[in-house]
Amino acid sequence: MTRLPLLFAASAVLAGCATAPPPMTDFTANSGSPRAPEQLAVTFDHADVSLRVDPATQSISGDTALTFTATAPLARIAVELDRNLPIDGASVDGVALPAAAISNPEGRLYLALPKPLLAGERTTVRIRYHGVPHVAKRAPWDGAFVWANTADGQPWIATTVEGEGCDLFWPCIDHPMGKPKLIDLHITVPAPLVVAGNGVATGMTEKDGWRTYDWRAKNPSTYGVSLNIGPYEVLAGDYVSRYGNTIPLRYWYLKGDAESGKKAQGLFDEFTPMLDFFEARIGPYPFGDEKMGVVETPHLGMEHQTINAYGNKYLKSPYGYDWLLHHELSHEWFGNQMTNADWDDMWLHEGFGSYMQPLYLQSLRGEMAFQAELFKQRQAIKNQAPIVSGKTQRIQDVYESERGGPGNDIYVKGSLILHTLRNLVGDDAFFRATRRMVYGTETPVPGQFQPRWSSTKEFIGIANEAAGRDLAWFFDAYLYHAALPELVETRNGDQLTVTWKLKDGGPFPMPLEVRVNDRIEKLPMTDGHGVLTLPPRALVTIDPYSRVLRRAAHIEAWQADEAARKKTKAAK
Ligand SMILES: [Zn+2]
Structure with a gap:
């Protein structure tokens, strides 16, 4: 996620008003509670998620088949799903479960298996549900559904669930280690809306004024699965990488006027230099056999896997690049390829x-x-x-x-x-x-x-x-410590002594450069301190190339001053 310009949140086109469902449970509102023993006893092989999204009623109905292999004996399946999305029915390998076998008291949904599984056995559970999903108040910082409209009044819908988790709209294991190996998404929306999805497009069918878009993605990060629905146009290209593979590039954007088409093209033109930078510095784009995908969203942004959310409104910067596009793209390496445990x-x-x-x-x-x-x-x-x-x-x-x-x-x-x-x-x-x-x-x-x-x-x-x-x-x-290492400087005649000081103690043999007039002195600081003899009236700069992060009293003083000014301004 990106977090810096909180100000933009207020200007984002936010939700309309649906009938508000009851508040989320604390469990559902927070992604990453410890996994249930039943979740630790399975591999998550496949999620097949069919979801009908109705902008008119701001509601969804879902039909999801989840396939697991037991790694230990298992009597029930546990997944997470917001309990405000009532279950219409569930089955295990085609056999309907009685209501008593289904329970979802606070957002962890248990399905009692008709017959316990042995280690190595596979099962597919099907869960049908419907309801009014939560609406984000301040996406992407607080997540859920964003029901917006384009300038000409067409539905423009997004999900962003990093904080709360995938369980806000599909049954999943809401933990960073809960990725399914494969996900198929079948998203149904009123025609002619477009669904830009994770991974690879596998088809689209249209019936009775509704379109179903099929997408397939490997190993999606749990909060990286997202819905992006709107009257999108798409810019498409191919990029031959420095590793020799060809990566499809796609940008779904809202057409608007001629100017927005130009701006969209400008953003699209930034894809390849950014990709090449990451490939040169870090390594191959992790999802080259799927795509580098970006979609224009009514919220600021999120690192949805192979379909990065972009809502920075083509804001110009004096650096001449789109920082938001770059930040979300970085998460394809740091977040989606490598995910924190x-x-x-x-x-x-x-x-x-x-x-x-x-x-x-x-x-x-x-x-x-x-x-x-x-x-x-x-x-x-x-x-x-x-x-x-x-x-x-x-x-x-x-x-x-x-x-x-x-x-x-x-x-x-x-x-x-x-x-x-x-x-x-x-x-x-x-x-x-x-x-x-x-x-x-x-x-x-x-x-x-x-x-x-x-x-x-x-x-x-x-x-x-x-x-x-x-x-x-x-x-x-x-x-592991909040306070930054501090460098204590003492002068005694022509002697400059520098000593590392840690608030909570401990060794800190961080080498240090000191510029004395035009010469750089390198202090090894192996025992945490160093001494220099200075010429008379020497100009001295500690760490002239800013290599070492350390406490800076002048920055703290500025921060305190800023905070005080803000407080005074707010009180007026
Ligand atoms: Zn981020």
Whole structure:
């Protein structure tokens, strides 16, 4: 997800008014609760999701067949589904279940199997349901359905469920490790509306004024499955990558006037340089046999797999690129190909995704744009909670600083931590470690890798190996403690002494550059401090190339001043 310009949310075209269903349960509203034992005892082979979406009543009806293989003896199937979508019926391998075998008290739906499964046995459960799904109040920050209209009054519909989870519109395992191996989507909408979907289009049929669009995607991330419905036009092309494979490019957009067609083409023209940057820096586009897909949405954006949501309204930036398109695209590597095993590790999605922006700008525009973007991120760091708690987390408990989570720091501090790591270990080790985390190999080849899960713990191990040394002190200080390392400077005559200080203690042998007049001194800081003898009246700059993230009292003072001014303004 992207989070920075909250202001845009207010201007997004938001929902109409449907009859509001009862509030979601706390369980449904929060993605990533621990999985049920029954969910840990299956592989999720296939989800076949048929969904009829009716803009006139802002309601849905679903018919879903889910296929599982038991990995241990199993008496019931457990999936998540918002209990505000009543079940019309369920069956197991074609045999209807009695009502007593179906229960969904708070959003975890249990189906008692007529006959327990043995390990290795397969079953297909079919679940029919209908209802008025939740409507997002502030998509994409709070998710659900967005029922909007185009300028000429046609339905324009999107879903975005990162925080709450897939269970807002289809029965699924609402946990980052709950990906089905394959999903087929059959989305029915009034003709002539278009459905832009995940993966590959496998067909479209039209009957009685309704169209059903079929889409098929491999290993979709759970919140990466989305509905995008509107009177779309599509821009299409093919891209021959540096790895030799051909990647279909698709952009679904709203036609509007002649100007919007030009703007859409401008965005489409950014696809290939962005793809090539990621392929050069990280590795092959993970879903090259499906597509790079983007769809114009009534909300700001989301990393829906192979169908990234784009709602940045073609906003120009002095950098000359569309940051939102770039951010969501980064999640195809950091989020969809490599998915965090637990939401506690969400910085692996947002921190890496955010660091790709200054790196792209460095490649596209040069050093001024690179450092400017890094400094913009640096100004936003809050240090209120550690980036990683070391405990299982629900997603909103990480994204929301109001709930005590690291909030926006998973983006901006995550990015600066990675920048510091790269400067510490060098490009070769940094990008080898990144590649291994993303693909499980340092030499990924299109078509020869699978999506994978990673964790902070795994990344630390990979980084240690790539760097050939133990970096526990680095990750401990930056990820597991809220306060930033501080550099204490003391002058005594011509002696400058610099000492690393950690609020919670511990070693911090971070090397440091100091510019003395025009000469760069390199201090190894192996025991956490260094001494320099300075010439008279020397101009001294600590860390002149801004390689090391550390506490900056002047930024804290500015942040406090800004906050006070905002408060005064709000009170007026
Ligand atoms: Zn994001």
